[in-house]
Amino acid sequence: MRFKIWRKTVLALLLVALFGLVRVPFEDRLQSRMETDGLLPIPLGVGMIDQMGQSAFLATLGGTRALVAIYMSLLAYDSWEQQEWGGVENSFDVIFKLQPQDIQAWILGAWHLHTNASINMMERPDWKEWKLPSETTREEVRDRYIDKGIDILRNAVRNNPESGKLYQEFAWTLWKKGMDPCAAAEAYKKAIEHPGSLALVVRFYGYTLAECPGREREAYDYLLDIYLDDKARALRTVPSVIIAVKDLEKKLDVPFLLRIPDLEPNEALRRSLEQNSIDSGLPWLP
């Protein structure tokens, strides 16, 4: 009787394995097609267990990555409320690995570090209680968080090279937070080439070029083209383009007769636009 059961078990296993011989090549082909289509989630390393907890890691194996990502978002939110930036960073790190295609998650995670954490570094009263090397200054830690935010966006564009929106965000962060207009100009150029970014990136590319040392002439030609194109199509040119062209005319010492006829834009308006941009944390949108 026992022998009969064992014989049956072995035979059943053999039948299943035989089916496997037919199935596996078909499955492999299907999986490689799914990988090409971006349908197979990138496998998580075992090292992720420490970051997300054992049960959450196991849950991701059962096809509930998205659910675990929401759980990690809740943890990130909680850490943000407590101003625990390490917790925010860790939670978002897991979210990026779980759902690298979630563009908004990359943007939000980076914003927490390059804006919230970096500003918080300059305001926290408990600064002295931190276990940091004595020579470390607040400014250094702030800059580290800005760099971390920029690194997140750099990874984001690497993972989603077709997203114009990510290039736009990356460019703005490089420009306004990283103070690197040359790198920002390159990112804006990519944003123009990819779908999903706003039309303003066309102008912003010119502004960042204007701030990039050595590329002023290129910026002047580019912005002047925008200005002339608007005039040819009887469109109203946005004030910031006029401001930028006029600045460049002075900087490049363009002959008076070749300068654009518009009046020097109001300095007060300019200041108010810049102040608005700083207050809202948004790009300068005249």
Next chain:
Amino acid sequence: MSEPLAPIKTMSPGLIVGRVWTLAASTFTQLVRMRSFYFILLFALLIAAASNLNLLFSPEQKLRVIKNTSLGAMSMFAWLFAIVATAMLIPRDLEDRTLYTILAKPVSRFEYLLGKLCGVLLTIALALGAMLILFSVVLWFRETGIIAEQRQVLESSGRFSEQEVASELAIIARQGVGWNLLLATWAIFLKSAVLVAMTILISTFASSSLFTIIVGATFFLIGHFHKLAFQSLSADMDESTLITVLGKIIGLVIPDFRTFNVVDMVAVGVPIAPGVMTSMSVLALFYIVVYSLVSLFVFFDKEF
């Protein structure tokens, strides 16, 4: 002199389908009586919570949270139900002695197994369908509200052109109700159907429900990572022959559930090609047919 009795026709296709349907319907009733549909109430609460969750989310993320939560919960329900409910069916029929009554009638063991399989699949399909409708309605309401709200915000700011507003709203709408949700639900169903067939196969060997649940859940987990685990192990151990052979054997015996894991990617908006969906359905059908035949092979002359 009395005439000999005509043999009872039990093998006509109509009768077989009728008997399988009767068994499937009774299995469905049996599972409904186990209060398995209470999960839908829990699901409704979960969606309500998810749709009111606001963790600094952008408009499209708000929709994605509803989608992620719902698809995740549906996925979890489907695989848990597929293992636990299926594992309990044959032992319960044995305990209630229903199995003896059924098999004493002109019902073949194949029809019995097929009836059980169809009953569980029917329950899962109806539950998933109900959940899909429920969450699509919630998602549609939220989508409509969010798009109207965003349109007003973008237009009143005066900073964006009509084209830019339309493109921003299209990004949000991509996270709303669409055919992809139906395909994702179908993928969840396929995965659970394979799991049901596998669990029935295990339960034909098993002596208790607990054993079936434990082995089924273990196989389900292993089925998600065995290929990757053995690839990584093999690389770590300098392409060890033993590890490679062991990996291949496990790969032949245990289903690769990763193939059906498209839900996570659908949740972030990756489109599924119809060809992929068809191949996936064919693969699932193969699994179900083969596992059912092997189950029959084991169950055919099993003594109770």
